[in-house]
Amino acid sequence: MTSLLEPPTTSAPPKVGRLVDQFEKGLDAPICLTWELTYACNLSCVHCLSSSGKRDPRELSTEQCKAIIDELQRMQVFYVNIGGGEPTVRSDFWELVDYATEHQVGVKFSTNGVRIDKKVAARLAASDYVDVQISLDGATAEVNDAVRGPGSFAMAVRALENLSEAGFRDAKISVVVTRQNVDQLDEFKALADRYGATLRITRLRPSGRAVDVWDDLHPTHEQQRQLYDWLVAHGEGVLTGDSFFHLSAFGGEGGGSLPGLNLCGAGRVVCLIDPVGDVYACPFAIHENFHAGNILTDGGFASVWKNSELFRELREPQSAGACASCNFFDACRGGCMAAKFFTGLPMDGPDPECVQGYGQSALEAERTVPQSSVDHSRTGKRAERRTPAAPVPLTLLTKPPAKFCDENPLAGL
């Protein structure tokens, strides 16, 4: 990211201030947004941010998706990060990808690799406008499969091999950093290099099913420091989705920020569209408290983006609350809203992973972790979600299941 032409010293046009301040007030349209196309998934990762598994029968139709793409084009949303669930199990997935790129909406999609066979890899290699992110949460099968399920490491590596053989350049390997894989960062980098891919690492949020496993999976304080040092040393060629801005305070007062946009973009420069057209403030906030509206019932995406009461509030100056007296507030700006919410911490207090240690003491105080209000897990029993199930063989779905939240994503076929 570059910001060009800080107001010049001579014949200066009106000053507009820092970009981060501009962004905090919100833009007329998101820079990019995340669009979960389906809640259906062949895997059942223990930390799934969208509690995916079963398809939702209200899932948007092909035509409804295309209408949203038309709207995104009009608003000049440059690209969408498509995810799910596993988005490639939608039978119209490629049709929607093509439709978006033909309408000046770039596509980056996240997949566990299940459909990236040689044929698909060749097709992807022929397109200039599609980025592929293969999710991998361990540099070894042992570490990865403990979180993502048996066989998921092999599946992801096969997809990377197919892409590399087909000549697809610069796939992304997308890693959620955990207590178990933080020591593998160099190995992830080596894996990415082997397949001509770029490593992308992001922060584990206690969202979706991760609300139940976050305590055991999130990096310890020492590991946060280790991660920060690794990013400072190797960050150049590594993408982060700007998700580690809470670590910036490691750099000391007034400096040490990690590259990228050090602010929470929720409802200001990013948001999430879910498979049924619900709009949430960010991908990590699929909960009624962060629900901005619905594209089908609230007059379209642009209307939700502009008029949602929640988004208007998020664009107001936020209270630093308990963090106001902290010398590092300008570096971390209170951290991640979703991380606070899903650990039961107050929104105007420290991030649970506050590098000054204020989060730890807040976590030790009495708190109530919110129940998820949107859950498509194949098993409703929270205790069972701590162990990922073996992949489910999903076939392409051409019509929604017969009734709401059928037990099996293949029901009705």
Place this chain on the structure above:
Amino acid sequence: MTAPGATDVSPVAMDTEMFDPGAGWRLHPQVALRPEPFGALLYHFGTRKLSFLKNTVIVDVVRSLGDHGSVREALRAHGIDESAERPYVRALGTLADSHMIVPA
């Protein structure tokens, strides 16, 4: 699934290619410019790079590059004389380095 990104934007690599403001330049055909109250966002669909133009004058200059025979001509048309052109030339040079603008 694993989180798809918020705003994965990577720093634009600077190279030492000379930027000649005496020559004609234009927006790269794969670049979209989105006006914003503070200036504009530029997105390159080929390199997936995002840039920000932080004032409205430079936005007007960039948009009009294709209509002028040279960068200097475009600057003069927007009332930027030689004494004031330095920061603009530098900004445009950065855009050239990142292939947001290309020789006409």
